[in-house]
Amino acid sequence: MEFNELKHKVSSLIEKQDVNQDEKLRLICELLKAEVSHYDWVGFYFQNEDKKELILKAFAGEPTDHTIIPFSKGICGQVAVSNENFLVDDVKAQNNYIACSINVKSEIVIPLFVNNQNIGQIDIDSHTAKAFDKEDETFLEWINSEIAKKLF
Structure with missing residues (x-):
């Protein structure tokens, strides 16, 4: 499925009136995993600033x-500090990588900003090496922007 088609589906999930914020995030994760062939694991982590840690909220x-x-x-923890997107073509080449599965070959993490503050991130793993490109990055930035505007 093309990302433009997916944008409409993501927007519909965000606008759903009969589910709470956590459920909307979970539904977005499920949609992305089901519709994008190289998205094998999709999750949202959110910051616990007091303890300087990320907590998995939906996946x-x-x-x-x-x-x-x-x-x-790991990649997620580095994004929490750098506030920058992180695309990893080969997780084995990263010395600060936390292995979630032996099948993961590449990863992309995009921070989620609310009022210019990094509050969390979307994290996607792929079983395919070099799975992510600028199109993925732009699409995931859009998702995080929509979530920030409409859910926070």
């Missing part, structure tokens, strides 16, 4: 032991 894919990630640890 679709295989369960993970990494429900709490300290700032600076």
Whole structure:
């Protein structure tokens, strides 16, 4: 499915009146995993600023032991500190990578900003090397922007 088509579906989920914020995030994760062939695990982590850690709030894919990630640890923890997108073509080449599954080959993490503050991120793993490109990055930035405007 093309990203433009998916934008309409994501917008519809965000606008749903009969589900809470957590459920909307979970539904977005499930939609992305189901509709984008190279998205094998999709999750939203949110910051617990007091403890300098990320907490997994919603996901679709295989369960993970990494429900709490300290700032600076792994790709997600690095994005919590850098406030910048992080595309990884080959997770084995990263010395600060936290392995969620032996099948993961590449990862993309995009921070979610509310009022110019990084409050969380969308994290996507793929079982395909070099799975992500600028189109994925732009699409995921759009999703986070819509979530920030309409859910927070």
